[in-house]
Amino acid sequence: MAKLLLKLQRYFRRKPVRFFSLLALYLAAGSLVFLHSGFSGEPTVPGSPRSPAAAEGPGLPYLGVMQLSRGFKAAATMPQGGRRHGPWFKSTSKEPSDRGKSRDSSGPRSRALRSRSGREKEEDRARYIGCYEDNTRQRTLRGMSFFDYKKMTVFRCQDNCAERGYLYAGLEFGAECYCGHKIQASNASESECNMECKGERSNTCGGINRLSIYRLELAQESARRYGSAIFRGCFRRPENVSIALPASQLMLNMSVDKCVDFCTEKEFPLAALAGTTCRCGFPSTLFPLHEREDEQLCAHKCAAEEFESCGSAEFLLVYQTQVQDNRCMDRRFLPSRAKQLVALASFPGAGNTWARHLIELATGFYTGSYYFDGSLYNKGFKGERDHWRSGRTICIKTHESGQKEIESFDSAILLIRNPYKALMAEFNRKYGGHIGFAAHAHWKGKEWPEFVANYAPWWATHTLDWLRYGKKVLVVHFEDLKRDLFVQLQRMVALLGVTACEDRLLCVEGQKDGNFKRSGLRKLEYDPYTAEMRKVISGYIRTVDAALKLRNLSGVPEDYYPR
Numbered sequence: 001m002a003k004l005l006l007k008l009q010r011y012f013r014r015k016p017v018r019f020f021s022l023l024a025l026y027l028a029a030g031s032l033v034f035l036h037s038g039f040s041g042e043p044t045v046p047g048s049p050r051s052p053a054a055a056e057g058p059g060l061p062y063l064g065v066m067q068l069s070r071g072f073k074a075a076a077t078m079p080q081g082g083r084r085h086g087p088w089f090k091s092t093s094k095e096p097s098d099r100g101k102s103r104d105s106s107g108p109r110s111r112a113l114r115s116r117s118g119r120e121k122e123e124d125r126a127r128y129i130g131c132y133e134d135n136t137r138q139r140t141l142r143g144m145s146f147f148d149y150k151k152m153t154v155f156r157c158q159d160n161c162a163e164r165g166y167l168y169a170g171l172e173f174g175a176e177c178y179c180g181h182k183i184q185a186s187n188a189s190e191s192e193c194n195m196e197c198k199g200e201r202s203n204t205c206g207g208i209n210r211l212s213i214y215r216l217e218l219a220q221e222s223a224r225r226y227g228s229a230i231f232r233g234c235f236r237r238p239e240n241v242s243i244a245l246p247a248s249q250l251m252l253n254m255s256v257d258k259c260v261d262f263c264t265e266k267e268f269p270l271a272a273l274a275g276t277t278c279r280c281g282f283p284s285t286l287f288p289l290h291e292r293e294d295e296q297l298c299a300h301k302c303a304a305e306e307f308e309s310c311g312s313a314e315f316l317l318v319y320q321t322q323v324q325d326n327r328c329m330d331r332r333f334l335p336s337r338a339k340q341l342v343a344l345a346s347f348p349g350a351g352n353t354w355a356r357h358l359i360e361l362a363t364g365f366y367t368g369s370y371y372f373d374g375s376l377y378n379k380g381f382k383g384e385r386d387h388w389r390s391g392r393t394i395c396i397k398t399h400e401s402g403q404k405e406i407e408s409f410d411s412a413i414l415l416i417r418n419p420y421k422a423l424m425a426e427f428n429r430k431y432g433g434h435i436g437f438a439a440h441a442h443w444k445g446k447e448w449p450e451f452v453a454n455y456a457p458w459w460a461t462h463t464l465d466w467l468r469y470g471k472k473v474l475v476v477h478f479e480d481l482k483r484d485l486f487v488q489l490q491r492m493v494a495l496l497g498v499t500a501c502e503d504r505l506l507c508v509e510g511q512k513d514g515n516f517k518r519s520g521l522r523k524l525e526y527d528p529y530t531a532e533m534r535k536v537i538s539g540y541i542r543t544v545d546a547a548l549k550l551r552n553l554s555g556v557p558e559d560y561y562p563r
Helices: 002-014 016-040 073-079 108-119 152-161 258-267 352-363 374-378 419-430 440-444 448-467 478-483 485-497 502-508 530-551
Strands: 127-134 143-145 168-172 176-180 200-204 209-217 230-237 248-252 270-274 277-281 313-321 343-345 396-398 411-414 473-477
Touching: 002 258, 127 168, 152 168, 152 176, 248 270, 258 270, 258 277, 258 313, 343 352, 343 448, 352 396, 352 411, 352 502, 411 448, 411 478, 411 485, 419 440, 419 448, 419 530, 440 448, 448 530, 473 478, 473 485, 478 485, 485 502
Parallel strands: 343 396, 343 411, 411 473
Antiparallel strands: 127 209, 143 176, 168 176, 168 209, 230 313, 248 277, 270 277, 270 313
């Protein structure tokens, strides 16, 4: 055998062309065999190694979003450790449905047909209603909404809407989810809901101004919670109350839940308890919710709940429902190229993303960025992908300092925040993401002291550079924006050259948190700043305070640490 191999080796050395020809024929034959097996296919039998159903066993990890191409019923048999469903989930089926097996077509119509056939088998948890028209100025579903341009799925949208007690969930443009208690539009052709879900190619998530709407089948009526209605305070009854709060109903057995439920079903963001009358409406110039009264004036017991207050005819107890106020939710790019570039400048951690959210709601135009952050784009900041000089956005986010970068802008809103809070916020973002937190080990390790040593001087130089080189700078303190959002937002919008009506700004007040508010539940149990750090940072605060006053501006707010 060894002699034979030696002879072959010598033969091919003398004639290499024949060797490569034989090798090419061998590879071609293998490719033909592979292609033949791919086209002929194999039938899958449940329980066989190739069966999708067999691929989901206790021995395999759950891979994130449930595979909706086999229908929602598959979730009923998912082993412990997978997705946990709320009380609204109701299913009795134990077998996964066999949806989406055909792979011979991939056009929009075939996707719609596959999706529709699967929807008919999902009725135990969510029933497909149909494709509906939508309008950016008058939404079909007027409850909560959220966007994810990377990972949106049908299940995720339904789950979020159901957890908040909504009756309907609608998906649009492949990445947008809308919730509501009432459908306020007419049907559209099924062929117009033709866009794949961004996080799940096998399902349809509406289309351009078209909603794929599902009715959520709740397991029991008690599961239909409206979440945590936000207490807004006690307010004097407005003049022209029937105009300010147009919907009302007499409730002899009044309770907070009953009034909130009534206003939620009527699609109003405010529920006002006035003794035995429940009133609903929007924040407006007639009822702006800016002058709160002493809560004792509203301390009248509810007829149905002994330990609850229900206000009176003259003093209303106001709650904010989970209905989204859509008067400020429409956003678009500028209709014509901007003549000036306006910066929204801040030190990292000073609330720039939050300020962008407020500006977009107040003006109705997208904001841009000097950088590109995919996570922000996926959450709805569509101007993030534009070049910062495109002229299509109302202002440009930037953390840059230095003469050259600053002089690139014609004017600027300079957002300043308490350095102690800004440094901690940026440290959390750096090690935990936009709404996450740094680990305990990072705070206690070398990362935190090094971070403070490098970033604290930048906090001061950033402000000083913008005051020195900026052409037209409006200084806004983060603390003032939180304390008096309406007034500060008016100042910002005026610099941007946009006229925003008061009702729109009042709408922004009710939607002010956005998607990037870090939860206050997880706070450090100790002060991470050493005495030496405080000494250095206090010096920077005094420097910035003096620079502001030198330009006839108010100094830093009093709640900054002692100067």
